Amino acid sequence: MDVMEKLTILTDAAKYDAACTSSGASRGSRPGYIGNTSSAMAGCCHSFSADGRCVTLLKVLMTNCCVYDCKYCVNRCSNDTRRAAFTPEELADLTIQFYRRNYIEGLFLSSGVMVSPDYTTERMIRCLDLLRNRYCFNGYIHAKAIPGTDPELIQRLGLLADRLSVNIELPSEEGLRTLAPNKTRKAIFRPMGLITSTLRENKEELVKYRHTPRFAPAGQSTQMIIGATPDSDRHILSLTQALYDKYRLKRVFYSAYVPVVESSLLPSVDTKPPLLREHRLYQADWLLRFYGFQAEELLDEDDPNFNPLVDPKCSWALKHPAFFPVEVNTAGREELLRVPGIGTVSAGRILCARRARKLEHEDLRKLGVVMKRAQYFITCKGKVLDGLCLRPDSVLRSLTALERAALPASEGQQLSLFDPA
Amino acid sequence: MEVIYRYDGSLEGFLCCVFDSYVNKELPAEFQDEAHLVPSLFPARWVGTDLRHAQRILVSLEKIDPWAQELVVKGFLTCAPDREMLLYRFIRALYSVGRPLLRRLSDDAVLPLLQAVRHLDGEVHLLKGFVRFSEFEGMLAGEIRPKNRVLPLLRRHFCSRFYNETFLLYDRTHREALVHQNGKWAIMPLDSFQMAAPSAAEAQYRRLWKRFYDTIEIKERHNPKLRRTHMPQRYWDTMTEFQGEDYFTAADSGAPEPAALAEGPGGSAPAPLLRPPAAPPSPTPGP
Numbered sequence: 001m002d003v004m005e006k007l008t009i010l011t012d013a014a015k016y017d018a019a020c021t022s023s024g025a026s027r028g029s030r031p032g033y034i035g036n037t038s039s040a041m042a043g044c045c046h047s048f049s050a051d052g053r054c055v056t057l058l059k060v061l062m063t064n065c066c067v068y069d070c071k072y073c074v075n076r077c078s079n080d081t082r083r084a085a086f087t088p089e090e091l092a093d094l095t096i097q098f099y100r101r102n103y104i105e106g107l108f109l110s111s112g113v114m115v116s117p118d119y120t121t122e123r124m125i126r127c128l129d130l131l132r133n134r135y136c137f138n139g140y141i142h143a144k145a146i147p148g149t150d151p152e153l154i155q156r157l158g159l160l161a162d163r164l165s166v167n168i169e170l171p172s173e174e175g176l177r178t179l180a181p182n183k184t185r186k187a188i189f190r191p192m193g194l195i196t197s198t199l200r201e202n203k204e205e206l207v208k209y210r211h212t213p214r215f216a217p218a219g220q221s222t223q224m225i226i227g228a229t230p231d232s233d234r235h236i237l238s239l240t241q242a243l244y245d246k247y248r249l250k251r252v253f254y255s256a257y258v259p260v261v262e263s264s265l266l267p268s269v270d271t272k273p274p275l276l277r278e279h280r281l282y283q284a285d286w287l288l289r290f291y292g293f294q295a296e297e298l299l300d301e302d303d304p305n306f307n308p309l310v311d312p313k314c315s316w317a318l319k320h321p322a323f324f325p326v327e328v329n330t331a332g333r334e335e336l337l338r339v340p341g342i343g344t345v346s347a348g349r350i351l352c353a354r355r356a357r358k359l360e361h362e363d364l365r366k367l368g369v370v371m372k373r374a375q376y377f378i379t380c381k382g383k384v385l386d387g388l389c390l391r392p393d394s395v396l397r398s399l400t401a402l403e404r405a406a407l408p409a410s411e412g413q414q415l416s417l418f419d420p421a
Numbered sequence: 422m423e424v425i426y427r428y429d430g431s432l433e434g435f436l437c438c439v440f441d442s443y444v445n446k447e448l449p450a451e452f453q454d455e456a457h458l459v460p461s462l463f464p465a466r467w468v469g470t471d472l473r474h475a476q477r478i479l480v481s482l483e484k485i486d487p488w489a490q491e492l493v494v495k496g497f498l499t500c501a502p503d504r505e506m507l508l509y510r511f512i513r514a515l516y517s518v519g520r521p522l523l524r525r526l527s528d529d530a531v532l533p534l535l536q537a538v539r540h541l542d543g544e545v546h547l548l549k550g551f552v553r554f555s556e557f558e559g560m561l562a563g564e565i566r567p568k569n570r571v572l573p574l575l576r577r578h579f580c581s582r583f584y585n586e587t588f589l590l591y592d593r594t595h596r597e598a599l600v601h602q603n604g605k606w607a608i609m610p611l612d613s614f615q616m617a618a619p620s621a622a623e624a625q626y627r628r629l630w631k632r633f634y635d636t637i638e639i640k641e642r643h644n645p646k647l648r649r650t651h652m653p654q655r656y657w658d659t660m661t662e663f664q665g666e667d668y669f670t671a672a673d674s675g676a677p678e679p680a681a682l683a684e685g686p687g688g689s690a691p692a693p694l695l696r697p698p699a700a701p702p703s704p705t706p707g708p
C-alpha cells in the first residue's frame with residue numbers, strides 16, 4: 001500500500017478527535033534543528049477544513065488496526081473497514097516535509113491498539129524518536145497515551161512529546177461499561193494521574209537542575225464524546241471542572257458524536273451530531289478557564305442542561321438580576337467579566353481607558369464591547385443607555401434574536417467556537 | 422499655512438516630515454510618497470531623508486513609552502489609506518499630552534491607529550499559518566498577497582522556525598521579498614517573481630497535503646461559512662489546498678528546468694527561483 005493510501009485511511013480514522021491545538025509550548029529554535037513552537041496565546045492555525053474546524057497538526061493514527069471493540073468507534077475490531085499502518089519512517093518523513101512547507105505546526109499522533117497497548121506505544125515512540133533525534137525536529141508533538149500502557153513507556157513518550165492526552169471517551173462509568181467494554185474508568189484515570197504526577201515532579205526537578213529533560217512541557221489534555229450517552233451538561237461540566245482542578249489538565253475537548261455505526265446501544269445513524277450542544281459546552285468551558293466561573297454556578301439540578309437559545313453567560317446573567325447593573329467606571333475585573341458582551345480583551349481595555357477619564361456608553365463600543373448584549377447589564381456614570389427597555393421578557397427576546405442571527409439559517413446549529421463574550 | 426509634504430516613502434522619510442513640520446511650525450495638509458504623487462492645489466515641499474532627524478523622533482517616542490514607538494513603527498506598515506495622517510495626529514497628540522494619551526483608547530487621535538495596527542497584527546497572525554512554501558532544489562519559496570506590509574513582522578517567526586533553511590517569501594502586493602540563508606536575512610524590493618514548476622517530489626507532497634486536507638473534513642459537519650469566517654477567501658489563492666490541477670503536476674521530467682536555474686547574480690539565495698532573473702539590490706544583512 002502506498003503512502004497516499006495510508007494517509008487517506010489513517011486521516012479518515014483520526015478525524016473525529018477534537019483536539020487540534022498547538023498552544024501551551026514555547027520553545028525557540030535551536031541551531032541544527034528544524035522548527036520551534038510558537039508562543040502565541042492562541043495556537044497557530046494553518047488551515048481550516050470545509051467543516052470550519054482548525055487544521056494545525058498532522059492528525060493521523062499510527063495504525064487503525066485495533067484489538068478493542070468500542071461500539072462508537074469506526075476502528076473497532078468488529079467493523080469491516082480497510083486497515084493500514086504507517087511505518088515510523090514514513091510518518092516521520094511526512095511530518096518533516098509538511099512542516100517545512102508550513103502546512104502544519106507539528107504532529108498529533110494517536111493510534112488504534114495493535115497487538116497490545118505496549119506494542120502500539122513502542123511503535124509511536126520509535127516514530128517520535130526518529131523525528132526528534134534523526135530529523136532534529138523541534139516542532140510541536142501531541143501524543144496519545146493509551147490506557148493500559150506500561151508507565152515506563154508513557155514516561156518515554158512524554159519526554160518526546162510536547163503534550164500527552166488520555167481520552168476519557170465517555171463522560172460516565174455506565175457509558176463506558178456499555179459502549180467501551182475493554183475500557184474502565186480506572187484504566188483511563190490511572191495513566192492520567194500518572195502523567196499529572198510526573199508533570200509535577202518534572203517541574204520540581206527543573207527548579208533544581210536546569211538541564212533536566214522536559215516531560216510534556218505543554219501539559220495534558222483529554223477529550224470526551226458528547227451525545228452518545230444520556231449524560232447531562234451539568235454532569236459533563238462538573239467532570240470538566242474536576243479535571244482542571246484535580247488533574248491540572250490544560251484543556252478538555254468535546255466531540256459531538258457523529259453516528260458511524262448502527263447499534264441498538266447508540267443514537268441511530270441518521271441523528272445529526274449535536275453541534276449546538278458541543279458549542280455551548282465549549283462556551284461554558286471558556287467561562288471556567290478565563291472568566292472565573294464555577295461549574296455549579298452555570299448549571300444546577302433543576303436546570304441540568306444549557307439553554308439552546310442564549311449562550312451560558314447570558315443565561316447566567318438573566319438568572320442573576322441582582323448582580324446587575326455593573327458600573328463600568330468602578331467595577332473590578334471579575335465583575336466586568338461577568339457582563340455579557342464584555343470579554344477578557346475589552347475588560348482589559350476598559351480598565352486601562354477609565355484611568356484616563358470616565359467612560360461613556362459611546363466609548364465602550366470603541367473599546368470593543370458588544371453593546372447589543374452589554375447595554376442591558378451596565379451603567380456608565382450611573383446612567384443606563386437612553387431609551388432602553390429593561391423588562392426581563394423583552395431583554396430575553398432581544399438576546400435570543402441576537403443569538404439566532406449568529407446561527408446560519410440552514411443548519412441552525414452550526415456555530416463557531418468563539419469567545420462567548 | 423497648509424503644505425503637502427513629499428517624501429521617499431520610507432518610515433525614516435516620514436519621520437523627517439514630522440520633524441520638519443515642527444521646525445517650520447506648519448501643519449501638513451497631506452503626505453505624498455514619491456511613488457504615488459498626485460497633483461494638488463496646495464503648495465508641495467520635498468522633504469529629504471535625514472536619518473539623524475528620524476532617529477531623534479524615534480528616540481523621543483521611546484522615551485515617552487516603548488509602546489508608542491511600536492505603534493508608530495507598526496502603524497507605518499498598515500494599509501490604512503491615510504496612515505501618515507493617522508500617525509501624524511497620534512504623534513502630535515502624544516507630544517502635547519504625553520504618556521496618558523496611551524490610555525485614551527477611544528480617543529480620535531489613538532483609536533483609528535490602534536484599529537489599523539490590530540488589523541495588521543491580525544493579518545500577521547493568520548499568515549504565520551497560511552503561508553505555503555514549496556521546495557526547489559533544497560530551497561523553499563512561498564508567496565503571499567497581504568493587505569498590510571507584513572514581511573517585517575513575519576520575519577522573526579520564519580527565520581527562527583526555518584533556521585537551517587534557505588528560503589524566499591514574496592509579498593506580491595508590495596513587491597518585496599524576505600530572503601533568508603545561513604541565519605542571515607534581508608527584506609528587499611523585487612519587481613517580479615515567478616514560482617518554477619514543481620519537481621516530482623514536490624508535486625507529490627502537494628498532492629499528499631491536498632489529500633490530507635480533503636480527508637480531515639467531517640462531512641456531517643460541513644460548514645463552508647464557518648470556514649470562510651476563520652480563513653477569509655482572499656488568502657486562498659496562495660494556499661496549496663485551493664490550487665487547480667496544474668499545481669499538482671510535476672514539470673516534465675527529463676530535461677532540467679534551464680530557465681529556472683539560469684544566471685543569478687553571484688549565486689545569491691533566491692536567484693534560481695526567479696524567472697526572469699531580476700537584479701536585487703544588495704541585501705542589508707540582518708542581525
Ligand code: SF4
Nearest residue numbers: 066068070073076112
Ligand atoms: S481502542 Fe480506540 S481505536 Fe480501538 S476501538 Fe476503542 S476507541 Fe477505537
